[in-house]
Amino acid sequence: MIPPKFPVDEEQRLAAVRSYNLLDTLPEKDFDNITELTANICDVPISLVTLLDADRIFLKSHYGIPFNESPRNTSFCGHAILEESSIFIVEDARKDPRFKDNPLVKDLRAIFYAGVRLINSDGYPLGTLCVFDNKPRTLTKSQKKALIAMAYQVVNLFEARKHNRTLLKVQRELEEMNEELKNFAGIVSHDMKMPLANMIITSDMLRSKYGHLLDEQGKQYLDYIKQSSFTLSEYITGLLQHYESDKTASLTNEVFDSNDLLEEIIELLNINIDCEINLPEVNIEMHANRSALEQIILNLVGNSLKYNDKKKIKIDIDCTEQNGFYLFSISDNGMGIPNNKLKNIFDLFVTTGKLDRNGKKGNGIGLSTVKKLITKLDGEIEVFSKLGKGTTFKFYIKKN
16 A cells, blocks of 8 residues: 655645634535435446545545545545546556555545545645545446546635635625724714814804804804814714614514604604695505615605705605505706716715805715615615706605
8 A cells, every 4th residue: 555645835735724614513514415416327336425634534425435534545535636637547456556445445436536626726635535446447438528627616616605705704704893883983973072072062052152253254263163063963963873883774664654653753744844745646545664764765865955046845745555565766956966966965974065055065964875775675666867967865764
């Protein structure tokens, strides 16, 4: 018997094997299906998917034998990974000096062997897809071709599992980072809201107590301080709502009337300008996440009010039920959105660049939060707009 030698790049090869995290893992149906099919195609009693560790052969799948590992120094696969040919075949191991007196041959009657190297994308042989028989034999041309093809599929499975593990790791890291960001947003909002409120109150007190001592420019500076404090406070509130949207979307579904919800939203907006809002003619009994839907519509109608330069604002709201979904449409006669902004209008921090009717610039958080909530409710949103004429948002959410 001649023990198999180690490849010259054995250290790198072992690192490649271990990078797949398949050693000492449980059997998997995908691999077992391949070994069973391979055994049937080649008409042999044993078929294996092997991985070569430092001093052992781990059998990721073993068809026809009860064990899942064996010593590397007596293995056929240790020789197979050294061969550059597409398939390594030993027709009668009893006559081959490399395997004569090998325990596998003497005790387990491993007489015939054919193995195809499992080579990864970096060119390292990780192991083999191999077959054994207890008698001398040959493989047909089609059987050899099938064995090579099956080995290719085994490598594809290796790569797919490695890719999936990488994706899961990245997903966990992103979830952790997102949670940290949520916590940070919560802390920042709590710690900054009070100082900002104090700045607003202080500016009002200064104007009330010392306004008569200030010229117009001094009073204007106080207005700047107050307005900047309000803007920053709204920004923080919006950012917090964005990162809290997951919690909002996970709230329990309720039963409520569509028009009751819309009327409540209009009341919350406290509209003090000339505005006509047309509600749906048909009232629908809804089964949905009321809190999330309220936040969505509040934001969209709020934008219709803010980004409107007409003397009289007109907003049309429609709501219908169809095929297990609730469909909403909110149209206005406002400023409209430039065509070059429509594609990315739902991205976080993206704005139209226009000032609202009060001369304030948006922060690009609201519509991103709307999109996030609608997606969480198994829905989609789209926007249609004509500059200077108005904008229509259409979205649907799933009925629960």
